[in-house]
Amino acid sequence: MRKHKIVSLTASAVLLGSGMIAATAGPATASDTPISAARACTENAPRFTSWPGTGANDPAFWPARGTYATTTPRCKDINLKLDADRSVRTCFKQGSGWNCNSWRTLKAGRWGLAATDVLDGTKFFLQFAGTSRASGLIDY
Known part of the structure; x- marks a missing residue:
């Protein structure tokens, strides 16, 4: 505008x-009139499929093991629209380690927040409760 x-x-x-x-x-x-910030953020969001976990202490995760995603100026939050109800938590790079937030249950077919007010350039990965793959749309 x-x-x-x-x-x-x-x-x-x-x-x-x-x-x-x-x-x-x-x-x-x-x-x-400007498009709402949330809609602009999630418009044309890419699909994702997580990797499966191997057990109780190794839940499903995204992106690939040993890698991470980095937030962009496109969104101030990490948004997911999952294909099935699922609990998710976001783990952030802090110093030489990782710190994970609390589990959040997101409903299938609706945009939900995996994390809010995340700074641009923040390194993160997602964990999904259980070992089965999670899939849907993601924007960050």
Whole structure:
């Protein structure tokens, strides 16, 4: 929206400088209103499938073992839309180790928060309760 206004102001300045008169814009239309932050964040989210766990002390996880994902400026939260109800927790890189937050149960077919207010550039991985694979959409 800001880029659009800057272009409009620039065009008006050019017209004014040339002696032409520019008409002012009318009321905002639906296409001029910003998309909600949550919808913009999850729009076109990629699908994921976690890796299966091996036992009680090794639950299903995403991404691949020994790797992590890094948050982007696209979202301030880590959002999941799972194919089945599932408990998830997010583990964050802290110093030389990892610290996991509490388990959160997310409902199938709805966007849910795995973690909130996460800084850009934060390294993380997800764990899913149980050993079976989890799948759905993810955005972070």
